[in-house]
Amino acid sequence: MSTSTTSAARSAASTRSRAWPVTDRGQTATRLLASSAKKSYDPAVDVDWAAEVPDDLYGLSPEWSSLYGTSLWDRMTHQQRVTLTKHEVASISGAGIWFEMILMQMLVRDMYGRDATEPHFQFALTEIADECRHSVMFARGAAAFGCPSYRPQRLVLELGRGFAATATGAVAYGGTLFVEELLDVMQRDFMKDERVQPISRTISKIHVLEEARHIRFAREEIVRRVQDITPLQRARVRAVLAATALTVVESLVHPDVYAAAGLDVREARRAVRNNQHYHAQLRHGASRTLSFLDDVGLVGGPSRVLLQRAHLV
Template sequence: MTIAAEPLTRFDRVQDRQDTARRLLASSARKSYDPLIEVDWDAPIDHESFYGMTPEWCSLYGTEMWDQMTEAQRITLTEHEAASISATGIWFEIILMQMLIRDAYKQDPASPHFQFALTEIADECRHSTMFAKAAEHFGIPNYERPKWINFLSRPFKALASGSLAFGGTLAAEEILDMMQRDFMKDPRVQPVTRTVSKIHVLEEARHIRFAREETVRIAADMSPIRRHLTRLMLAITVYMVVFCLVNPKVYEAAGLDKKAAKKAARTNTYYNDRKRNGCAKTVSFLDECGLIGGPGKYLLRRGAII
C-alpha cells in the first residue's frame, strides 16, 4: 500500500519543505540541550542498585539463562548492552551527518531547509559526543562492529541520498528512540543513562519529523525501478543496525558463555517481539510510502523487524 497524495506542483513541494524546516528551526531555538552541561558526568556510579538500561530491553530477558544469572550479572550485562547500543548510535549518526552534509551541499544557504540540515548536524555531533562520554563515564570499552558491517556500510554512507538516506535514518533513529523512551522513564536505570536518553529522545523528535516528511515527498515521485532498489537497500540498512545493537562480547563481560548467550538471544521470543512491536509504527509508515516489499522482507523478518 502506498500513500495516496494529491499531485503537488514543484513550487508546492519546495514551499512545503521550507515551511517544515522553519517550524523545526523554531523548535530547535526553543528547546535544545548541551549534554556537557545538562548531564552530571561527575555523579557517582552505583553498580549495585541501578541497571544500565531497562532490563526488559536486554537481549536475554525472559530466557532461562536470564533466570539463572545473579543480580550483579544482570546489572553488568545491561550496562554493557547499553554501551553497545550507544556505539551503534554513534556509528549511524556519523553516517547520517555525512548524508546531511551531501544534501546541504546542493541547497541554497539562505533557505530554511539548508539551515535546519546544519542544525541537525550540530545536534548529531553533540549526541555522538554524549554517547561516547556515557561509555567513558561507566568505564566500558568501545564495542566495534564486525568488519563486514563496516565494509558494507561504506557504499551506503558514500552514496545514499533521497528516500534511501532519509528512510534509513528514520528506521535507525526510531529503533533507538523506542528503547530510550523506556530508559528515560525507568527509575531502575542509572541516572546518567536516563538523562542521556531524555536529551536524545527530545531532540531526535525533530529529526524524525524531518526525515518522515522528506521521505513522503521523495517517495511520491519515485520510478518503479528506483522504488524496488530502495526497498532492498532500506531492508539491508535496517537489518545491519538491528544486527549491531548487541555486540556478543557483552555476554563475556557479564561472565556468560558467549556462544550459549548468542543462541539464547537469537531465539528469545520476548526480545524479538519487543523489537517487532517497537518498529511497527515505522514499518507501517514506510509501507504506506511504498518502501517495504520484495526480497528485502526476508531480511526484515530475519532481524525480527516484521
C-alpha cells in the first residue's frame, strides 16, 4: 500500500471514528444496571429442562448448519439432519462456554482494584454473573440433546488461556463483541424458528435479551479505549482481533459432530470448506461487528488476510 493510500485510509478511519461518540461510562452503566434489574433470567428455573425433546425438530435453524446447501446435505436423511444440527448447536454452545470463560477472566482483571462504588464496576460484575448463568445454561442444553461437552482443539484452548490472561482494552472488548454479536445474529434466527427444538429457542431468547446489554457495554468500551492508541498499537489490535475472529469461526463446529450424524468426517469437512452458503451466513453474522470495528479504525492492513481466511470479508 502506498504512503498516500495509507494516510488516506488512516484519516478516513479517524473521520469515521467520530461517528461513535465517547459516552459517559457511569451513565451507561447505571442504565444497564437498571435494565438488568428489570429483566434478567435464571435459566435453572426459566428453561423447562424436563420437557420432552421432540425427534423431528432441528437443534438450530437448518440454514445455519455448516453443511446446509451442499450436495452432502441433500443426500442426508431428515433424521441425520436433526442429529447433526443438535450436535452443531451443542458445539456452538461449547465454543460459547469457552469464550464466556475467557471473558469472565478479562472482566475480573479489568475491574481488579477499581472503585467498587462505580456503576461501571458493578455492571462488569453483573455481566460476569450473567455469563456464569449462560455457560451453565449452554452446558445443560447440550446435555439435554445427549451431546458431549464440545470444546475447541487443545492448541486453541491453550491460546485462549493466554488470551484470557493477557488481553486488555480494545483487544479484550473487541474479541468479546465479535463473539457476542455473531451469536446474537444466529440466536435471533433460532428463537423464532418453529422448526427448532423448544430448548434451543428458549436458550436463544434468554441469551439474546441479556447479551444486548453486554454488546452495548463492549461497544462503548471499545470507543473509549481506541481514543488515544498509537498507530503501532492500532496495528497490533487489528491483527489480534482478526486472529481471534478466525480462531472463533474455526472453533464453532467441532469435527466430531459429523461423525455423530453418521457422516464421513473428511468428506463433511471438505464440503464445509467449499460451502459458499455457510461462508455467506458467517459474513452476515459478523457484518455488524466488522462495520463497527471498521468505523473505529480496527479493521484494515494485513489483518484483512485473516478475515478473508475466516470468510468474513
